[in-house]
Amino acid sequence: MGTWTPEVIQMIIRGILETLYMTVLSTVFGYVLGLPWGIVLAVTDQDGIRPKTGVYRVLDVVTNIMRSIPFLILLILVIPITKFIVGKSYGSTATIVPLVISAAPFIARMVESSLKEVDHGVVEAAQSMGAGLWQIITKVLLPEARVSLITGATITFGTILGYSAMAGTVGGGGLGDIAIRYGYYRYQADIMIVTVILLVLLEQIFQIIGMRMATVLDKRHV
Numbered sequence: 001m002g003t004w005t006p007e008v009i010q011m012i013i014r015g016i017l018e019t020l021y022m023t024v025l026s027t028v029f030g031y032v033l034g035l036p037w038g039i040v041l042a043v044t045d046q047d048g049i050r051p052k053t054g055v056y057r058v059l060d061v062v063t064n065i066m067r068s069i070p071f072l073i074l075l076i077l078v079i080p081i082t083k084f085i086v087g088k089s090y091g092s093t094a095t096i097v098p099l100v101i102s103a104a105p106f107i108a109r110m111v112e113s114s115l116k117e118v119d120h121g122v123v124e125a126a127q128s129m130g131a132g133l134w135q136i137i138t139k140v141l142l143p144e145a146r147v148s149l150i151t152g153a154t155i156t157f158g159t160i161l162g163y164s165a166m167a168g169t170v171g172g173g174g175l176g177d178i179a180i181r182y183g184y185y186r187y188q189a190d191i192m193i194v195t196v197i198l199l200v201l202l203e204q205i206f207q208i209i210g211m212r213m214a215t216v217l218d219k220r221h222v
Contacts, residue, residue, distance in 0.1 A: 004190075015173075015177070015178045015198075022164045023157065026099035027153070034106070035107065037063075038110065038114075039141075041060065045112075071098070071166055075167060082094050095164060095173060110153075111149065118141055119144070147217050150210060151211070157206050175198055
């Protein structure tokens with residue numbers, strides 16, 4: 001048990017905080033980009049409230065292309081952008097840039113799917129009462145889809161958490177970085193196992209919180 005010195009324990013705690021820092025901020029910034037992106041996709045689709053085939057096709061292709069790029073490859077591709085924004089290409093703060101770029105199209109597709117689940121009858125009723133586009137989006141689509149949106153956000157958080165761990169292969173910081181440095185390079189399997197368990201626990205905690213929130217909102221809706 002000599003491995004578990006106060007320094008190692010402190011490192012693990014720091015790894016947890018760095019992982020939460022990367023995941024939470026990346027999710028927030030991902031939604032800053034992905035939410036309006038998804039709204040435009042849902043609105044401009046042929047069955048949307050403002051069909052615009054050209055706009056939808058361009059956004060649809062961009063979304064599919066960006067979602068098709070594996071995260072580790074994207075991590076390397078955007079190094080120049082990361083350096084420009086953050087000033088360096090390694091560490092937890094630098095990892096947020098590729099995490100956001102990777103998460104945004106994923107979030108956009110989740111938002112689009114959630115909004116398309118809204119009953120068309122509700123939208124048509126709002127239109128018949130003279131509601132404008134912005135009113136329909138903010139007063140009808142988003143509120144009606146809130147349970148699905150929160151479920152999607154929970155899934156997104158788990159996905160970004162997994163990506164943040166993958167970033168450890170290139171010095172991205174957090175628990176993934178610890179697992180690679182100690183578990184892989186130094187063959188300290190006990191540290192790697194602990195980091196994996198902690199990642200699973202973090203995922204489960206946020207999964208439970210997200211699902212509880214969705215359930216509470218669903219009951220209020222009823």
